[in-house]
Amino acid sequence: MTTITPPxxxxxxxxxxxxxxxxxxxxxxxxxxxxxxxxxxSSKLGPFQARFPDRLVNVGIAEQDMVGVGxxxxxxxxxxxxxxxxxxxxxxxxxxxxxxxxxxxxHMVLVGQSPGMAYGELGPTHHSIEDLAWLRTIxxxxxxxxxxxxxxxxxxxxAAGAGTPVFIRVSRMGVPDVMPEGYQFQPGRAVExxxxxxxxxxxxxxxxxxxxxxxxxxxxDGVSARVLAMPTIKPLDGEALLAAARETxxxxxxxEALTSGLGGAVAEHLATRHPTRMRFVGVPDTxxxxxxVEWLMDHFGISAAGIAAAAKEVLPPG
Amino acid sequence: MTTxxxxxxxxxxxxxxxxxxxxxxxxxxxxxxxxxxxxAEAARLVRRRDIEMVRAAxxxxxxxEFSVIDILVTLYLHAMNISPDQLADPxxxxxxxxxxxxxxxxxxxxAVAGFLPPQDLSTFMQxxxxxxxxxxxxxxxxIEASTGPLGHGLPIAVGTAFAGNLDASARRTFVVVxxxxxxxxxxxxxxxxxGNHRLSHLCVIVDRNRLQQGARVDETxxxxxxxxxxxxxxxxxxDVDGHDHGALLDVFAQVPAASGKPTAVIAHTKKGHxxxxxxxxxxxxxxxxxxxxxxxxxxxxxxxx
Numbered sequence: 001m002t003t004i005t006p007p008x009x010x011x012x013x014x015x016x017x018x019x020x021x022x023x024x025x026x027x028x029x030x031x032x033x034x035x036x037x038x039x040x041x042s043s044k045l046g047p048f049q050a051r052f053p054d055r056l057v058n059v060g061i062a063e064q065d066m067v068g069v070g071x072x073x074x075x076x077x078x079x080x081x082x083x084x085x086x087x088x089x090x091x092x093x094x095x096x097x098x099x100x101x102x103x104x105x106x107h108m109v110l111v112g113q114s115p116g117m118a119y120g121e122l123g124p125t126h127h128s129i130e131d132l133a134w135l136r137t138i139x140x141x142x143x144x145x146x147x148x149x150x151x152x153x154x155x156x157x158x159a160a161g162a163g164t165p166v167f168i169r170v171s172r173m174g175v176p177d178v179m180p181e182g183y184q185f186q187p188g189r190a191v192e193x194x195x196x197x198x199x200x201x202x203x204x205x206x207x208x209x210x211x212x213x214x215x216x217x218x219x220x221d222g223v224s225a226r227v228l229a230m231p232t233i234k235p236l237d238g239e240a241l242l243a244a245a246r247e248t249x250x251x252x253x254x255x256e257a258l259t260s261g262l263g264g265a266v267a268e269h270l271a272t273r274h275p276t277r278m279r280f281v282g283v284p285d286t287x288x289x290x291x292x293v294e295w296l297m298d299h300f301g302i303s304a305a306g307i308a309a310a311a312k313e314v315l316p317p318g
Numbered sequence: 319m320t321t322x323x324x325x326x327x328x329x330x331x332x333x334x335x336x337x338x339x340x341x342x343x344x345x346x347x348x349x350x351x352x353x354x355x356x357x358a359e360a361a362r363l364v365r366r367r368d369i370e371m372v373r374a375a376x377x378x379x380x381x382x383e384f385s386v387i388d389i390l391v392t393l394y395l396h397a398m399n400i401s402p403d404q405l406a407d408p409x410x411x412x413x414x415x416x417x418x419x420x421x422x423x424x425x426x427x428x429a430v431a432g433f434l435p436p437q438d439l440s441t442f443m444q445x446x447x448x449x450x451x452x453x454x455x456x457x458x459x460x461i462e463a464s465t466g467p468l469g470h471g472l473p474i475a476v477g478t479a480f481a482g483n484l485d486a487s488a489r490r491t492f493v494v495v496x497x498x499x500x501x502x503x504x505x506x507x508x509x510x511x512x513g514n515h516r517l518s519h520l521c522v523i524v525d526r527n528r529l530q531q532g533a534r535v536d537e538t539x540x541x542x543x544x545x546x547x548x549x550x551x552x553x554x555x556x557d558v559d560g561h562d563h564g565a566l567l568d569v570f571a572q573v574p575a576a577s578g579k580p581t582a583v584i585a586h587t588k589k590g591h592x593x594x595x596x597x598x599x600x601x602x603x604x605x606x607x608x609x610x611x612x613x614x615x616x617x618x619x620x621x622x623x
Contacts, residue, residue, distance in 0.1 A: 054484060059511045060510070062507035062510070062511070064503070065473045065504060065507035065510075068470060068476070068504065069473050069474070069476050069511065071473075071477060072478035072479070072480065073477040075463060075474065075478045076477065076480070076484075077485070080477075096470065096504075099466070099467055100463065100474055103454070103456075103464045104464040105456050
């Protein structure tokens with residue numbers, strides 16, 4: 001008998017986990033509805049629509065209406081999952097997210113599909129690199145960036161019962177499984193995927209697997225790197241960050257977003273509590289050039305090599 | 319935020335002693351004339367308390383409050399299936415004040431109807447009051463959605479009505495939008511959704527006072543032909559005198575419309591109604607009355623029908 005080991009780099013589109021989980025939830029709870037802006041295909045909601053045609057509310061290409069209708073459905077006793085391309089959901093309906101979801105504290109789940117630079121070649125109009133920086137400033141909104149299909153499914157499941165508004169990024173760019181067997185998502189909790197004592201890499205979403213690869217290459221160079229996955233951007237796991245700041249020489253944040261998202265949040269948290277040497281890996285203050293998401297990730301140094309280089313910069317001299 | 323943060327802290331020097339009578343709903347079995355008299359008295363009490371609140375706070379939107387008060391009292395004291403002891407009932411009718419800047423009118427109406435302790439009105443816009451300058455769902459149990467930025471309430475009402483449809487419920491959703499507010503595109507996104515989905519239990523009330531903050535609506539970015547536009551979006555359109563309680567209660571009783579469409583009520587109103595020096599006067603969008611002006615307004619309210 002031979003044991004077949006799947007290739008380590010099998011990549012998964014997290015949207016498959018999202019829709020499978022939503023259907024499971026909807027089978028068990030008739031309050032679950034989906035709200036979309038002509039985004040059935042891009043949200044991979046076809047099977048949901050086939051199973052629950054009445055529970056898919058398609059308002060057409062109208063994001064303000066979409067988020068407002070979601071809030072109204074919540075007011076009417078439903079648990080709405082408002083699903084659209086992250087770039088349009090957040091930028092076009094920002095005030096509805098602020099007021100109708102967060103300020104009103106309606107229990108609704110905003111699902112940002114194909115976030116970051118997933119729509120690479122389509123250009124900066126379709127990139128959602130600002131979403132983390134924007135949304136982490138809104139009180140009362142939980143912001144989750146799952147790192148793989150397992151965590152995506154768990155975050156969706158948790159959000160269905162959260163009782164408060166939640167934003168979840170669902171990645172389109174393929175990512176490998178990174179969470180350990182038996183992993184249970186907990187809101188506001190970081191996950192230490194690799195222990196280390198020289199430097200800490202805090203990564204979120206699609207960048208977690210790259211951070212793990214960076215830690216492996218750092219080890220070959222004699223550097224012990226801790227890797228924290230930070231699935232919840234708001235609220236942050238401040239304790240895990242403080243421990244990393246105390247126990248290692250510096251922190252590198254990594255995100256498929258403007259560095260004012262996770263990076264800014266971590267820096268703000270530590271600046272007054274335990275000032276720490278930091279480097280920020282992500283998209284700088286620029287509109288991206290044309291290129292595929294994989295090319296853009298490398299272009300901006302959101303790669304194992306880029307992360308490892310940043311980690312070496314925060315090590316003490318000598 | 320803790321519960322303690324929400325406890326009103328009143329500066330007794332800054333606010334009037336409260337004198338509001340809680341009228342409650344029009345009694346069951348009242349004749350139409352009795353209902354109209356009840357609503358007229360309620361509207362008079364609400365206007366009186368509203369002007370006192372604005373005067374005490376030094377802030378408020380008195381013009382658009384006086385234009386919408388007759389609509390609010392007719393809804394809360396007669397039309398809507400809702401009462402203070404069933405605020406969590408999933409089958410309650412819903413109301414959303416999309417023109418949230420008329421908050422003082424809503425708060426006063428809620429107090430006269432018995433949904434809010436009258437003494438809370440004295441805290442209007444005071445530090446830590448639940449009575450913010452725009453209504454907040456997390457601060458007052460009777461508020462269904464926080465509003466203030468224009469163009470939010472109608473999409474939310476569409477969602478609420480949609481939920482009712484999914485539940486095959488008889489509950490109705492009423493939303494008041496200002497006419498100037500209809501310049502916000504989100505309303506027309508929502509009207510398309512409402513019409514296409516035939517949300518018959520939705521009633522969109524336009525407070526058609528023809529003034530916005532800086533000028534007349536038709537001098538700014540005109541809405542006409544408004545009734546034709548609403549009809550073209552698939553709504554059953556009804557025109558009504560928005561200060562005539564009898565006409566209002568008749569119109570609201572028609573929801574859901576027999577046609578199976580959402581209802582649009584164009585309520586023709588005047589900002590500042592019925593105060594002689596405020597009525598239809600753009601200067602009174604958010605002007606605060608002087609002591610003399612308040613005295614005159616209160617005197618006029620005593621004699622108004």
